[in-house]
Amino acid sequence: MGETKKAMSSPPLSPPAQPTTSPAPAPPPLGPGGFLRWMWRQLTSMRIALILLFCLAVAAIPGSVLPQRGIDPVLVNAWISDAPTWGPVLDRLGFFDVYAAPWFAAIYLLLFISVIGCVLPRTMHHIRALRTNPPPAPRRLTRMKEYRQFQLATSADEVLGNVEAQLRSRRWRVSRGGDLEQGWVAAEKGYARETGNLVFHAALIVLLIAVSYGSLFGWRGNVIVREGGGFSNTLTQYDAWGAGRMVSPDALDPFSITLTDFQVEFDRDSTQRGSPLLFEADVIVAPEPGEPTFTDVIRVNEPLSLGGAKVFLVGHGYAPQVIIRDADGRVVYDDNTIVLPQDGNQTSTGVMKAPDALPQLGFQALFLPTAAVDAVRGPHSTFPDTDDPAMFISAWIGDLGLDDGIPQSVYRLETDAMTQIGLRAIRPGEVWQLPDGVGSVEFGEIQRWASFQIAHDPGKEPALIAAGAALVGLMLSLFVKRRRVWIRATTGVDGDTVVEVAALARHDETDLTDDVDAAVAAAEGRDR
Amino acid sequence: MNSATLAEWSNAAVYASMVTLTFSLIAFAINFSARGQRGVARQSASVSVSAGGAGVTPADEERRTIPADDLRGRRAGNIGLALAWLAFGLLLMGATLRGIWAGRVPWGNMYEYSLSSGVAILGVYLVWSLRRDLRWLGLPIVGATLLTLGLAVTVLYTEAAQLVPALKSWWLVIHVSAAAICGGAFTFAASTAGLYLWRDRAERKDRVRGAVANLPAAAKLDLLTYRVLAFAFPLWTFAVIAGAIWAENAWGRYWGWDPKETWAFITWVIYAGYLHARSTAGWRGRRAAYIAILGWAAFLINYFGVNLFVNSLHSYAGV
Numbered sequence: 032m033g034e035t036k037k038a039m040s041s042p043p044l045s046p047p048a049q050p051t052t053s054p055a056p057a058p059p060p061l062g063p064g065g066f067l068r069w070m071w072r073q074l075t076s077m078r079i080a081l082i083l084l085f086c087l088a089v090a091a092i093p094g095s096v097l098p099q100r101g102i103d104p105v106l107v108n109a110w111i112s113d114a115p116t117w118g119p120v121l122d123r124l125g126f127f128d129v130y131a132a133p134w135f136a137a138i139y140l141l142l143f144i145s146v147i148g149c150v151l152p153r154t155m156h157h158i159r160a161l162r163t164n165p166p167p168a169p170r171r172l173t174r175m176k177e178y179r180q181f182q183l184a185t186s187a188d189e190v191l192g193n194v195e196a197q198l199r200s201r202r203w204r205v206s207r208g209g210d211l212e213q214g215w216v217a218a219e220k221g222y223a224r225e226t227g228n229l230v231f232h233a234a235l236i237v238l239l240i241a242v243s244y245g246s247l248f249g250w251r252g253n254v255i256v257r258e259g260g261g262f263s264n265t266l267t268q269y270d271a272w273g274a275g276r277m278v279s280p281d282a283l284d285p286f287s288i289t290l291t292d293f294q295v296e297f298d299r300d301s302t303q304r305g306s307p308l309l310f311e312a313d314v315i316v317a318p319e320p321g322e323p324t325f326t327d328v329i330r331v332n333e334p335l336s337l338g339g340a341k342v343f344l345v346g347h348g349y350a351p352q353v354i355i356r357d358a359d360g361r362v363v364y365d366d367n368t369i370v371l372p373q374d375g376n377q378t379s380t381g382v383m384k385a386p387d388a389l390p391q392l393g394f395q396a397l398f399l400p401t402a403a404v405d406a407v408r409g410p411h412s413t414f415p416d417t418d419d420p421a422m423f424i425s426a427w428i429g430d431l432g433l434d435d436g437i438p439q440s441v442y443r444l445e446t447d448a449m450t451q452i453g454l455r456a457i458r459p460g461e462v463w464q465l466p467d468g469v470g471s472v473e474f475g476e477i478q479r480w481a482s483f484q485i486a487h488d489p490g491k492e493p494a495l496i497a498a499g500a501a502l503v504g505l506m507l508s509l510f511v512k513r514r515r516v517w518i519r520a521t522t523g524v525d526g527d528t529v530v531e532v533a534a535l536a537r538h539d540e541t542d543l544t545d546d547v548d549a550a551v552a553a554a555e556g557r558d559r
Numbered sequence: 560m561n562s563a564t565l566a567e568w569s570n571a572a573v574y575a576s577m578v579t580l581t582f583s584l585i586a587f588a589i590n591f592s593a594r595g596q597r598g599v600a601r602q603s604a605s606v607s608v609s610a611g612g613a614g615v616t617p618a619d620e621e622r623r624t625i626p627a628d629d630l631r632g633r634r635a636g637n638i639g640l641a642l643a644w645l646a647f648g649l650l651l652m653g654a655t656l657r658g659i660w661a662g663r664v665p666w667g668n669m670y671e672y673s674l675s676s677g678v679a680i681l682g683v684y685l686v687w688s689l690r691r692d693l694r695w696l697g698l699p700i701v702g703a704t705l706l707t708l709g710l711a712v713t714v715l716y717t718e719a720a721q722l723v724p725a726l727k728s729w730w731l732v733i734h735v736s737a738a739a740i741c742g743g744a745f746t747f748a749a750s751t752a753g754l755y756l757w758r759d760r761a762e763r764k765d766r767v768r769g770a771v772a773n774l775p776a777a778a779k780l781d782l783l784t785y786r787v788l789a790f791a792f793p794l795w796t797f798a799v800i801a802g803a804i805w806a807e808n809a810w811g812r813y814w815g816w817d818p819k820e821t822w823a824f825i826t827w828v829i830y831a832g833y834l835h836a837r838s839t840a841g842w843r844g845r846r847a848a849y850i851a852i853l854g855w856a857a858f859l860i861n862y863f864g865v866n867l868f869v870n871s872l873h874s875y876a877g878v
């Protein structure tokens with residue numbers, strides 16, 4: 032095998048760094064320069080790339096097991112308070128935000144430095160290889176993976192001429208040498224393999240850049256809109272907002288959207304009873320203030336595109352109308368109150384605050400679109416549609432705490448300075464007279480709300496292009512075979528020509544019989 | 560045909576397929592354990608080559624040199640393969656009827672997805688076996704399919720239901736069918752990698768006797784594992800990209816490190832590691848084979864673990 036190996040490692044069949052045959056790592060040389068060079072060679076070696084790949088795979092695991100801040104912050108907090116010793120430690124180490132943790136970034140950045148260190152020299156080398164002709168045939172062809180020898184009556188020159196013409200027409204790179212007595216043709220094919228491999232690795236780098244670009248310049252917001260209501264694309268209108276470091280909130284596109292109607296339909300008769308069959312939001316869109324509006328329908332897999340942003344339908348719920356009157360019968364609260372679903376059957380909770388009543392009134396509501404009560408679960412909903420709606424209301428009187436200047440959530444009642452005065456279930460159209468004549472609560476009609484996510488990610492198109500390029504490069508790299516053939520023609524003592532055909536591939540798995548058959552046919556002057 | 564009978568026919572086809580597979584498994588087991596059949600076959604082939612020109616075809620030679628015990632083994636392999644084709648047809652029918660019944664592609668829940676996985680595992684194996692003799696691989700492949708279907712009908716069975724709106728997309732069809740085919744190929748490659756490890760050890764200790772002698776040479780098994788994974792890796796890459804496009808359409812982000820996405824990524828990275836290992840000194844051979852098996856384990860964790868135990872946006876197991 033000795034000579035075969037040597038033939039294989041002669042350019043241009045193999046990369047310069049010889050990653051495929053690199054021996055065990057040598058100890059670091061002395062001196063700072065030597066040490067740095069040694070470090071760099073280590074970092075860009077195949078072995079380290081492999082180890083870093085495994086580190087990346089292992090480092091990604093905890094993020095799939097532990098709850099993650101980016102996905103479910105509430106669950107993260109619950110987890111930490113359930114594990115008072117380990118929770119804070121894991122939190123400090125970034126285990127609840129694995130994919131933004133420094134150690135995770137360190138692994139992929141090292142990997143990408145390694146890729147660059149690997150791809151750059153290989154690219155230079157490959158460009159050179161694309162410009163040079165295949166090197167002459169080695170002296171002993173018998174040791175190649177494929178070898179055949181036969182005699183022909185045609186002259187050596189004619190044999191080689193035939194071979195050269197044939198192989199060139201089959202798009203091999205060909206070089207020819209020798210003299211009339213003994214000549215050779217060397218040919219090589221499959222350069223696209225290395226090209227594809229380089230494109231693949233380079234595309235991965237571009238992909239990483241595109242993803243980072245998207246997270247720096249992208250933003251996303253969530254907003255809940257009631258039927259008949261709307262919102263405009265300004266920071267203050269969003270219930271939740273997150274943006275990359277380079278985003279200026281003043282420069283958002285000034286579109287606005289009105290939700291005219293929201294339709295849902297639920298599965299009623301299979302085992303997956305209650306799972307949604309249809310979500311559909313009918314909207315009126317104003318791309319810019321003063322511009323003509325248009326109508327559109329947003330469905331779950333069909334977002335609305337507006338400039339650089341996309342509007343996705345991500346959730347829905349109910350907004351029962353609640354009218355609250357004070358002791359004098361004056362209306363102090365009249366609103367379609369947004370209640371937030373707590374389970375798949377839309378058991379929902381919400382809060383009403385009437386600061387203008389004297390004394391102030393506050394209410395916690397449990398809204399059930401299809402009400403049921405049992406001993407274990409208490410009041411809950413058994414189906415997500417409004418088949419039998421009811422609301423369980425807990426009434427409080429006292430100080431709502433709104434005047435302290437501390438911002439309060441609209442979904443939470445601060446009951447520290449309040450006393451509970453009653454609890455009752457009411458149905459649409461019913462009025463509950465509160466005890467001691469402090470007022471009343473009326474349950475009006477029920478509306479739906481839809482929640483939207485509005486996202487702008489300028490990195491996603493480049494990311495998609497990079498991913499596509501990586502895929503194409505990968506397929507070239509895996510399916511194209513790089514191989515060489517050599518044909519030597521020697522004029523024998525009897526005047527016949529002795530023809531030797533040999534072939535070698537860079538990868539053991541390559542099947543070379545076809546190529547050798549083709550070369551033999553070409554030497555014989557046949558068209559195969 | 561009304562819808563209830565469609566469902567019954569689908570179930571009947573699945574059960575019939577499982578019964579057929581059981582017989583196929585027995586046949587392959589007999590084939591697998593038949594003594595020295597391959598060693599003899601190869602010997603006879605080399606004899607006929609060296610005696611080339613004597614007018615004896617390799618087939619004649621084989622028939623003469625193979626003892627009755629081994630002939631039985633070969634016949635059992637042929638029967639196993641034929642039964643596997645039959646079971647494949649039945650299973651395909653079962654999955655299709657289920658799809659017609661539900662009025663959509665048959666992978667709305669884990670039961671249906673498992674049927675499709677069974678089709679994919681058998682399909683990859685059978686299509687590949689058209690190109691070369693793979694009777695020796697029948698035992699693990701049919702075993703894996705039976706296990707998948709067994710889990711499907713016992714643990715995962717669900718009545719057909721509609722797809723939740725997030726699952727209604729053409730990208731789903733593309734994404735899931737690519738992933739299912741990859742699952743078949745990964746199972747195939749893990750089997751050949753495992754058999755490679757076994758055969759390789761026997762070859763090193765120079766003890767190639769008994770059932771292990773029926774296997775192809777270790778180098779061939781290694782090559783076959785590589786070929787299958789070289790086909791599956793780009794397909795998996797594509798499946799992940801298609802999944803990202805679908806996620807972008809449904810949830811407004813193409814990648815969110817959801818557990819399912821994370822494990823798809825881990826699987827991808829491990830198989831990239833496999834391809835690297837095959838061209839890294841000291842990592843070829845046994846270590847590469849272990850990595851191939853590890854990749855399959857990651858795929859299984861994604862398929863069973865994440866669907867059943869982890870709260871994920873993708874958890875649509877329906878069980």
Ligand code: HEM
Pocket residue numbers: 046050075076077078080084142143145146147149150228232235505508509830831834835837838
């Ligand atoms: C992000 C990390 C990386 C990934 C996902 C990755 C993935 C891949 C894949 C899938 C292949 C298979 C293609 C083929 O066999 O032709 C491959 C080949 C290759 N990779 Fe990487 N790679 C990464 C990093 C690196 C690094 C850091 C180096 C340099 C040390 C490197 C050097 C190579 C070489 C030389 C090949 C060709 C091997 C051959 O043709 O046998 N890769 N890579």
